[in-house]
Amino acid sequence: MKKHFLKILFFISASWIGVGSFHGYAQRQDFETDFQPLSFPEEFLPAWFGNEVRATSARIFQMAGQGRNSSRALAVQPISSSDGKLWIRLTPASFENPELVFYAKTLQNGTGTRPALVFYSWGESLEGDFSEPIQIGSNEEFLNENRDFKRYSIDLPDDFKSSHEVYLSIDIRYGSGTGSAARWVMDDFEFGDLVRDETPPSVLEVKGYDSNSILVQFSEKVDPVFSILNLAYELDGENPEEVLLKNDSLAIATFEQKLEIAKSYTLKIRQIPDLEGNFLQDTTVNFMFFDPTAIAEKALVINEIMPAPRAIRIYPMSNTLNCFMQAIRNFG
Secondary structure, X not given: OXXXXXXXXXXXXXXXXXXXXXXXXXXXXXXOOOOOOOOOOOEEEOOEEEOOEOXXXXXXXXXOOOOHHHOOEEEEOOOXXXXXXXXXXXXXXXXXXXXXXXXXXXXXXXXXXXXXXXXXXXXXXXXXXXXXXXXXXXXXOOOOOOOOOEEEEXXXXXXXXXXXXEEEEEEEEEOOXXXXXXXXXXXXXXXXXXXXXXXXXXXXXXXXXXXOEEEEEEOOOEOOOHHHOHHHEEEOOEOOOEEEEEOOOEEEEEOOOOOOOOOEEEXXXXXXXXXXXXXXXXXXXXXXXXXOOOOOOOOOOOOOOOOOOOOOOOOOHHHHHHHHHHHHHHHO
């Protein structure tokens, strides 16, 4: 059977000034800058090249809303008829202890059963030979289904750590099966002296949100999938019906029954990681519930009314008086 694949080569220049964003001394590409639909040798992003860059969902393209936290991302669609290629140059000598990390996932493409098979290899020049490809995970790693982002790291060979220029090749291949293959998505690509976030999130505040909901404020952005799992929250032995994540670090848990005002509750929170995979320690918070949307009768007093200026008709005095009295009755 003839093998079909998409091949990706990456190279990052140490002179990335104003490209993407930076984390410590690392070079980072977050794919938020608009892609230019230009093929090799033209750049579709500064220092990024591709032979099949498109503005729509074919070959290599920018995908809105599918990056981490609903940002933009780079997507590659393996197809049977052609390859797709990207090039980025790495400059290990610019860093003390360079590391390479990125996040990747797959999205279901049609009803086919073909996975995307991902391999990487190293070379000293863009036109030269590359090492034997090494597969990332197994054939089950990137199935044709909707999956969550996972963090991947690739070790730089010792022989290249002092090199001024090295090339990483990543092949996204058209796997075996029937029909279409999975769509492969990458986000937050970094290379260099990375600053590691090893601090787990914590709970800063718990309070009422409305009559049957509570608000949980975390110390940092939390994982958008784990943070909305009902089983991650337990209020006096009850799991919420629904959990929504607001502003990346604010969760709103809604329960079936109304909560009692001025009653003390115990909330248990567990197994929620931040965006770097650091898990919250199991946390128990005691708080007194108040509903900020509950307004007591006669608690709202209107002592001034400012009508919108507009032209009015002049009526006889009797009609004006009747209108005035009716207005008083309406506001009474």
